[in-house]
Amino acid sequence: MAMPQIMALQYARCPLGSCGTPTHGSLLLLLLSLGWVLQSRAQTADTGRGVMTPWLQRTSQDLTWQQPELTVILRRAPRGTDKKACPLGKEVTVVDENLVMYKEWELEACVDGALLAKQMDRVNDLPFTYQQLNIFKQKLDQLYPQGYPESLIQNLSYFFLEVTPEDIHKWNVTSLETVKSLLKVSEGHKVNAQVAALIARYVAVGGQLDKATLDMLASFHPAYLCSLSPEQLGSVQQDVMWVVRPQDLDMCRPLQMDVLYPKARLAFRNISGPEYFARIKPFLGGASTEDLQALIGQNISMDMATFKKLRKEALLPMTIVEVQKLLGPNLASLKVEERNSPVQDWILRQRQDDLDSLGLGLHGGIPNGYLVLDLNVREAFSGGPHLLGPGPVLLVMIPVLPLALILN
DSSP states (O other), X not given: OOOOOEEEEEEOOOOTTTSOOOOHHHHHHHHHHTTOOOOOHHHHHHHSOOTTHHHHHHHHHOTTOOOSSEEEEEEOOOSSOSOOOOOTTOOOSSOOGGGGGSOHHHHHHHOOHHHHHHTHHHHHHSOOOHHHHHHHHHHHHHHOTTOOOHHHHTTOGGGGGGOOHHHHTTOOOOOHHHHHHHHHHHTTSSOHHHXXXXXXXXXXXXXXXXXXXXXXXXXSOSTTGGGSOHHHHTTSOGGXXXXXXXXXXXXXXXXXHHHHHHHXXXXXXXXXXXXXXXXXXXXXXXXXXXXXXXXXXXXXXXXHHHHTTSOHHHHTTOOHHHHHHHHGGGTTXXXXXXXXXXXXXXXXXXXXXXXXXXXSOOOOOBOTTOEEEESOHHHHHHHOOOTTOSSOEEEEOSOHHHHHHHHO
């Protein structure tokens, strides 16, 4: 939108009789002849731009009023900002090839959103430009600010390529056939985020994806994985694991990672060392204690961001030496996370003397001479103490020797 132009008129003080003294009426006539528009009272109330109105009214009535030096600042009314009316004979009652020749402002003025919704099949059949399609989308967005109805979604076809993930998150998609049709038109286009949003909306209302749909999804980037149930993830092809990015798994729950990790491990079975670790790292949220221990022998260094995503049940049984080897040069980051899970949970199950040996200043370990038992003390005493287990614990403030006598 063009910014309102500003004009300043200034005349210097003239000695009486040395130069003509312009009347305020002639000054007003000059301004009007230059195309400067004085806004009406209604426009002033709406825009707040008519600041010169009182001055012009006063000067036009009082011709004897004289200012030695005068500065006038007026704003030109913006041009082309008013909504144009549809030209006579351009009214649109049907979407046809004539619309392709319409100028953009004519489409904005003459096309109705409800007509587009009813004749979406015609919109997809005609060679509209991206700019024209964008105008159509604006029309539909204005008609359905809360999201497109499913009756329209079912007929979107290639118009689906014009919508955004934010648009799709407003939809209610309950038909698997609709999902399949939109996936089909999306193939070969860079709409991975839209596809992920579509799958998320369908699954959110309880929709189930069949194998044919999962096979179709294999051609898109797998940003949709965390929207699938563990059962549906079981049908995802192993090849998909090769293109997964860490951010694609950020929203996955433990049960989903329990399915994805074995798939990834199987997909990467023919590589090892740093290359294997780089591939498997996003999936380690589903790894077991044994899997983590196996990584230690591959000369890798796990960063703390990955360490924090490990399953608590898999991390807690690991010894201080094992964690030291797993983190390598990143060991010092334990201090930063010592009060956050799962690092804090792991520290609580280590002896303080062993923690001190790391030289990191970690606190919260088991004091010397004490044991950690499960809260289910009766079960612990009947079946033997469950030391350092992954579940809730009770710090028993009894020296080890008397406790051993009691257990015997």
